[in-house]
Amino acid sequence: MSGEEYDSDMDYSEEDCGYADYYNTEEDCDIDQIDPSKTDPEYFVFDCLSVEEVERLLNESVESLSNSLQITPSLAKVLLHAHNWLISEIVSKYRSDSSHLLVISKIKPPHPPEPSILQLGRLQSCPVCLASQSSDKFKSLACGHPFCKECWSMHFEVQITQGVSTGIGCMAQECEVLAPEDFVLNSLSRPALRDKYQQFAFRDYVRSHPHLRFCPGPNCQVVVRAKEPQAKRVICNVCRAIFCFRCGTDYHAPTDCSTIKKWLTKCADDSETANYISAHTKDCPRCHICIEKNGGCNHMQCYNCKHDFCWMCLGDWKSHGSEYYECSRYKENPNIAHESVHAQAREALKKYLHYYERWENHSKSLKLEEQTLLKIKTRINKKVMDSSGTWIDWQYLLDATSLLAKCRYTLQYTYPYAYYMEAGPRKELFEYQQAQLEAEIENLSWKIERAETTDRGDLENQMDIAEKRRATLLKDFLENWPILSSSKRKTFF
Amino acid sequence: MTALPRRIIKETQRLMQEPVPGISAVPDDSNARYFHVIVTGPEDSPFEGGLFKLELFLPEDYPMSAPKVRFITKIYHPNIDRLGRICLDILKDKWSPALQIRTVLLSIQALLSAPNPDDPLANDVAELWKVNEAEAIRNAKEWTRRYAMDN
Numbered sequence: 259m260s261g262e263e264y265d266s267d268m269d270y271s272e273e274d275c276g277y278a279d280y281y282n283t284e285e286d287c288d289i290d291q292i293d294p295s296k297t298d299p300e301y302f303v304f305d306c307l308s309v310e311e312v313e314r315l316l317n318e319s320v321e322s323l324s325n326s327l328q329i330t331p332s333l334a335k336v337l338l339h340a341h342n343w344l345i346s347e348i349v350s351k352y353r354s355d356s357s358h359l360l361v362i363s364k365i366k367p368p369h370p371p372e373p374s375i376l377q378l379g380r381l382q383s384c385p386v387c388l389a390s391q392s393s394d395k396f397k398s399l400a401c402g403h404p405f406c407k408e409c410w411s412m413h414f415e416v417q418i419t420q421g422v423s424t425g426i427g428c429m430a431q432e433c434e435v436l437a438p439e440d441f442v443l444n445s446l447s448r449p450a451l452r453d454k455y456q457q458f459a460f461r462d463y464v465r466s467h468p469h470l471r472f473c474p475g476p477n478c479q480v481v482v483r484a485k486e487p488q489a490k491r492v493i494c495n496v497c498r499a500i501f502c503f504r505c506g507t508d509y510h511a512p513t514d515c516s517t518i519k520k521w522l523t524k525c526a527d528d529s530e531t532a533n534y535i536s537a538h539t540k541d542c543p544r545c546h547i548c549i550e551k552n553g554g555c556n557h558m559q560c561y562n563c564k565h566d567f568c569w570m571c572l573g574d575w576k577s578h579g580s581e582y583y584e585c586s587r588y589k590e591n592p593n594i595a596h597e598s599v600h601a602q603a604r605e606a607l608k609k610y611l612h613y614y615e616r617w618e619n620h621s622k623s624l625k626l627e628e629q630t631l632l633k634i635k636t637r638i639n640k641k642v643m644d645s646s647g648t649w650i651d652w653q654y655l656l657d658a659t660s661l662l663a664k665c666r667y668t669l670q671y672t673y674p675y676a677y678y679m680e681a682g683p684r685k686e687l688f689e690y691q692q693a694q695l696e697a698e699i700e701n702l703s704w705k706i707e708r709a710e711t712t713d714r715g716d717l718e719n720q721m722d723i724a725e726k727r728r729a730t731l732l733k734d735f736l737e738n739w740p741i742l743s744s745s746k747r748k749t750f751f
Numbered sequence: 752m753t754a755l756p757r758r759i760i761k762e763t764q765r766l767m768q769e770p771v772p773g774i775s776a777v778p779d780d781s782n783a784r785y786f787h788v789i790v791t792g793p794e795d796s797p798f799e800g801g802l803f804k805l806e807l808f809l810p811e812d813y814p815m816s817a818p819k820v821r822f823i824t825k826i827y828h829p830n831i832d833r834l835g836r837i838c839l840d841i842l843k844d845k846w847s848p849a850l851q852i853r854t855v856l857l858s859i860q861a862l863l864s865a866p867n868p869d870d871p872l873a874n875d876v877a878e879l880w881k882v883n884e885a886e887a888i889r890n891a892k893e894w895t896r897r898y899a900m901d902n
């Protein structure tokens with residue numbers, strides 16, 4: 259069996275279509291009616307595996323490679339880990355130049371080892387512990403560097419304690435040969451240490467496997483498997499975490515993996531700077547140069563035009579009495595500080611803040627709407643108990659709330675995308691669609707909050723419009739869409 | 752405290768019997784894993800004429816883990832920071848249990864002869880070393896005179 263094909267006894271997990279799931283609407287389950295790989299830009303087939311299932315999967319690859327190359331399973335693991343579990347590639351490289359493959363995989367040294375100076379029964383000094391021992395107490399890897407067995411096991415113990423497993427190498431200086439699993443395990447006597455080694459190795463194997471991804475949910479043991487390492491939406495069927503399969507972070511369409519990483523790093527780095535600048539700088543009301551406040555005193559003097567003014571209200575300092583904290587102009591016009599755009603230095607920050615504020619705002623709205631969902635559930639419960647309608651009558655309202663969350667989530671992630679977009683017609687189109695989506699989302703939100711007085715047909719119509727806007731935006735801007743050939747996906751069924 | 756491993760005893764004996772030229776390493780009277788080290792500034796380096804004190808400690812799992820070494824004498828060097836910490840690969844990921852105290856000290860001496868501003872620990876020093884080597888060397892000589900001489 260090839261490691262790249264899925265075994266049939268593992269069924270794809272059924273994504274349930276329950277209303278508790280915000281991001282999952284009925285269309286994901288309608289695969290019989292239309293081919294979703296052609297219509298849904300977020301369509302992605304994956305399954306959620308347990309640790310045991312993944313172990314079985316990995317072992318099948320190990321066995322297959324070990325059989326076709328006639329090597330130990332332990333060496334097969336080193337090869338698979340070093341070459342992203344691509345069995346066919348490893349086999350063909352092995353057939354064309356096995357020696358080269360073993361060297362680049364750090365199984366063999368680049369130069370053949372010196373003829374062994376070990377002579378049976380003779381005493382020899384271990385280069386690490388400096389103890390003289392008989393030669394049968396020594397062991398070496400393919401590089402031939404001999405060390406006593408006791409030193410090997412101490413070396414492994416220290417490395418494993420530091421979390422190293424597949425990366426443990428020979429003890430000789432500048433020797434890069436790796437210690438295969440059987441060599442390590444044979445040197446370890448404590449079962450706890452052997453377990454630890456195997457745990458760390460498993461972690462390394464999953465990380466080097468292009469079709470596997472650990473679920474990032476807190477304390478979740480699930481490993482997600484998909485055919486291709488694409489930036490697609492995955493929902494863990496155990497902890498419900500929603501993440502991008504390729505990078506393992508929060509799902510981020512239409513923004514791509516590297517852009518969202520850049521954006522999140524920027525937000526983390528800049529939040530300090532941005533807060534500092536908005537809290538500590540203002541423009542001089544007379545010459546509009548950017549002034550930094552570096553003390554507690556609210557009496558400012560502009561270093562450029564020497565104008566004296568009040569930091570709080572930006573009014574002329576001369577008009578201020580002793581109780582300047584009561585300055586009325588501050589209350590009258592709190593936004594005066596934001597009106598001038600003369601300071602060149604703040605242009606970039608303003609652009610960033612424009613996107614950042616909207617990004618943040620939608621994230622907050624998403625949290626508020628989670629509360630709305632809870633309220634709606636309570637309300638429906640009450641209505642059903644009062645015999646005004648049945649559960650099924652009110653289902654549409656929950657569906658609407660789920661859809662709202664899904665749309666707003668996508669809207670939130672359009673802002674990092676737009677921030678990094680170059681100006682031009684494509685950005686104009688993007689921002690036009692973004693504005694359309696935003697408008698329909700706010701309409702939907704308004705109608706949901708007033709659901710009892712809104713006509714059901716009207717609400718369902720609004721849901722349809724919002725989702726269409728979302729899908730249009732994703733289809734036009736999602737990476738790899740529709741480049742990915744649908745024939746590849748069809749092999750799944 | 753557990754018995755001192757043979758390896759440490761042997762290394763210490765050899766360090767005392769055949770000292771490395773320009774380096775003295777003496778174990779502390781109360782702790783045989785702690786060494787008082789003095790490295791002489793190499794000839795033709797800005798550290799020439801200086802005597803640099805270091806401390807070297809062998810952790811519990813030595814030689815499976817690298818010794819911990821730190822400059823006590825202040826030194827102006829791109830690979831040594833204000834706290835005396837040394838950026839040297841064999842003290843980190845390139846450590847091998849087959850290396851010894853002797854090889855570590857020799858490598859530190861070599862680092863004084865050949866500073867490597869491309870792998871810096873002290874960024875401001877490394878920066879100056881790259882843009883104005885003459886001034887950096889002047890600073891290093893000045894620090895050597897001020898902190899590492901007649902003490």
Ligand SMILES: [Zn+2]
Pocket residue numbers: 384385386387388389405406407408409410
């Ligand atoms: Zn040994």
Ligand SMILES: [Zn+2]
Pocket residue numbers: 399401402403428429430433434435
């Ligand atoms: Zn070796």
Ligand SMILES: [Zn+2]
Pocket residue numbers: 473474475478479480494495496497498499
């Ligand atoms: Zn999970």
Ligand SMILES: [Zn+2]
Pocket residue numbers: 489502503504505506507510514515
């Ligand atoms: Zn991603």
Ligand SMILES: [Zn+2]
Pocket residue numbers: 542543544545546547560561562563564565
């Ligand atoms: Zn001014």
Ligand SMILES: [Zn+2]
Pocket residue numbers: 568569570571572573578582585586587588
């Ligand atoms: Zn005022």
